[in-house]
Amino acid sequence: MKVYLCRKCRALVVSEGFPASAGCPAGGAHLWHRLCKGNLTGGSGLNPYICKKCGVTVYCSSAPSSAGCPAGGGHLWTRL
Ligand SMILES: [Zn+2]
Numbered sequence: 025m026k027v028y029l030c031r032k033c034r035a036l037v038v039s040e041g042f043p044a045s046a047g048c049p050a051g052g053a054h055l056w057h058r059l060c061k062g063n064l065t066g067g068s069g070l071n072p073y074i075c076k077k078c079g080v081t082v083y084c085s086s087a088p089s090s091a092g093c094p095a096g097g098g099h100l101w102t103r104l
């Protein structure tokens with residue numbers, strides 16, 4: 025599965041395909057960014073990463089994408 029984050033409302037979604045964009049609580053459509061292959065709970069082969077800027081934690085098989093940090097600019101991922 026892949027982890028997606030909305031840059032506007034900070035929603036995290038685990039999905040194989042691109043999530044639906046309609047109905048962002050922050051207004052208009054979600055702005056999804058694909059972070060990595062992984063999930064939100066961990067598992068074999070997955071490592072936890074936290075963004076120092078927006079505080080989002082994800083479990084990924086490799087370093088997440090830096091694009092689309094809700095706090096502005098790119099994520100600053102730290103492997104925990
Ligand atoms: Zn959203």
Ligand SMILES: [Zn+2]
Nearest residue numbers: 075078093099
């Ligand atoms: Zn971030």
